[in-house]
Amino acid sequence: ExxxxxxxxxxxxxxxxxxxxxxxxxxxxxxxxxxxxxxxxxxxxxxxxxxxxxxxxxxxxxxxxxxxxxxxxxxxxxxxxxxxxxxxxxxxxxxxxxxxxxxxxxxxxxxxxxxxxxxxxxxxxxxxxxAHLNLPYQAWELHPTGVDEGLFTVTAAFATIQIRIKDNQCMLSSVVVEEEEVLSHITGKWMSPLALRAALKRAGVNIFPAEYSPKYVPVPRKVSAREVPGGFSLFVTQVTLCCTGSCCAAAEAGLSKAGSGTAVSEHLTAGSDKDNHWSLLMFDGDKVQHLKLTETSEAFSEELKEESEFHSTLYHMVKDSASNEAMEKVERAGCLFIDSVYQLLLATRVLAYS
Known part of the structure; x- marks a missing residue:
């Protein structure tokens, strides 16, 4: 005593x-x-x-x-x-x-x-x-691989996770830890986004922040859900629409501190995103604009691109700069695939924890 x-x-x-x-x-x-x-x-x-x-x-x-x-x-x-x-x-x-x-x-x-x-x-x-040792994320990338198909890659602190998406199903493609693939018992199996989330958490790979996670994860301040008209889920919806059909989205840790930064690139065929130019966009809660820096810039800067127009949503900004063929593919994307992408983005919250 x-x-x-x-x-x-x-x-x-x-x-x-x-x-x-x-x-x-x-x-x-x-x-x-x-x-x-x-x-x-x-x-x-x-x-x-x-x-x-x-x-x-x-x-x-x-x-x-x-x-x-x-x-x-x-x-x-x-x-x-x-x-x-x-x-x-x-x-x-x-x-x-x-x-x-x-x-x-x-x-x-x-x-x-x-x-x-x-x-x-x-x-x-x-x-x-x-529960938060893999947060914040180092980088993430989402791009389509076919009609209503995509690949979602999350580079966390200790592992790199790749998830394939097709219609309303998800498949864990790989989990790489120190250049070695692990958890072979759950890779290569199609399941719902909710089932995949449960399987990864049971296996010890928790990349799904909770409401209380900000108490334990030092994340640079970004645009909060209260500052986004319609809330965080509406912004996730905008990113989801931009990432279906023919556009890529990606982000790296520290990309944005004053707002939510997203890199977007158009590619109409498999693998064409590797050589494409990425447009870096800044969303501060009210508007979306092009940033002056490029993907090879050494440091982040909030300086805007000259004569950069702004839009109220990320979707309309991408729509304004994408080709007609790209937007046709986006508009033809299936609702089941869009919902699967939305669920993964909302569950991992890569926009907030990168």
Whole structure:
């Protein structure tokens, strides 16, 4: 106890900052079930109605008077990825929360995929990971690859994620960590955007900020949802319309601090975006204008391009500068594909966290 008779405050886990990855481990000492005995030509075994019974365990005292600890080694699941040493937490049955106190001597073996730690007894434990360690994004890119098809690439802090989009389905194309592809068990499978989001979060790849994420992620101030007429979702809709059919959109971290910056390029055939000129646009909540800097500029500048016209929405700015053929493809884009792109942009919030 602390001076004055107060108990030390429990080290309760903030589940908005740390999330369980790889499931929950129930660790208990169990009584051995009755063993079979051979009696003559018979093999007899006692049957119990209660199933496996928990063995009551109470830690003893070491020679120095301290409480003896139980050393536990866990084999980590193969279907998840830990980008850093996971935080080991135990479930407090009284308060129904996760705590990190009472756990010591943690040894993490990344190559062997195991973790060893000591506790004062048996308990239910979980391995936690920072929900925001891949934020803010370093870069992102979205471009069409065919009719109602596109490729969405997010370069995060520890991984590069590529997602293919076709109609109302998404497919995880690859997750690359340190030049190595991982999570092969969920790549190459078509699913809905919502199912893909759940699969990535279960696997430990969380690129989906929540409402409370700004408390934990240092993001340069950009145009907030309150400053955009119609809110953030309306601006995402504008970007979605620009990124369907025949236009590309991309952004890099730090591109915009006074507003939301987006790079847009037109390409009518697969792969033609590699040699195209990218137009850098600035949206400050009221209007969209062309910036003077190019994609090869060393530093960001808010200086506008000479004789740059402005529009109230990103969609109308792109429409004003795109070719007729490009806009025809945009207008013919299927509603299911547009909705899938919209869901991914809204879930990842790349416009706010880049």
């Amino acid at each position: 602390e001076p004055g008779g107060r108990e030390e405050a429990p080290q309760v886990v903030d589940l908005e900052q740390l999330v369980p990855v790889g499931g929950v481990f129930h660790i208990s000492a169990l009584r051995l079930p009755p063993q079979a005995q051979d009696v003559g030509d018979w093999t007899m075994v006692e049957l119990l109605d209660v199933g496996l019974e928990v063995y009551p365990y109470s830690p003893g005292k070491a020679e120095d008077g301290t409480q003896e600890a139980v050393q536990i080694t866990l084999r980590l699941p193969d279907n998840v990825i830990y980008f850093k040493v996971p935080v080991v937490a135990r479930l407090d049955p009284a308060g129904q929360w996760w705590r990190t106190d009472g756990i010591s001597k943690i040894t993490y073996e990344a190559e062997e995929k195991s973790i060893t730690f000591s506790m004062g007894g048996f308990s239910t434990v979980a391995l936690l990971q920072d």
